[in-house]
Amino acid sequence: MVKTADVGIRAKDLLVTKIATPMSEAAKRGKDAFLEGGCNGCHVVGKVSSGPDLVGVLQRHENGEKWVKEFVLDPATQIQRALCRCYD
Numbered sequence: 001m002v003k004t005a006d007v008g009i010r011a012k013d014l015l016v017t018k019i020a021t022p023m024s025e026a027a028k029r030g031k032d033a034f035l036e037g038g039c040n041g042c043h044v045v046g047k048v049s050s051g052p053d054l055v056g057v058l059q060r061h062e063n064g065e066k067w068v069k070e071f072v073l074d075p076a077t078q079i080q081r082a083l084c085r086c087y088d
């Protein structure tokens with residue numbers, strides 16, 4: 001479900017996408033996968049929504065690309081690992 005407060009941000013994003021520099025093929029595939037996976041139901045780029053803002057996620061975690069890949073494929077294990085580190 002799309003929250004009413006996010007509608008304006010999504011409309012702005014669409015407009016920016018239309019007038020911005022064309023995306024690379026890899027970026028397009030990533031965007032399509034993000035939309036097809038329903039990720040935008042909870043994540044709004046540039047804003048905290050039901051899910052956290054994903055801007056800077058690669059820098060927030062050590063080995064960012066590997067971490068995100070593992071998190072998307074198996075979030076329960078990654079969350080469990082993070083909790084274990086908190087309680088060390």
Ligand code: HEC
Binds near residue numbers: 050
């Ligand atoms: C039902 C809501 C929901 C959907 C749908 C969703 N997420 Fe999330 N996502 C969350 C929440 C909530 C968190 C925070 C989890 C935590 O930290 O315990 C999160 C965390 C993340 C993180 C880690 C963010 C960080 O800063 O550490 C990534 C990466 C992520 N999601 C990617 C995705 C991708 C890719 C998809 C689509 C395949 C997706 N999410 C779909 C709710 C969602």
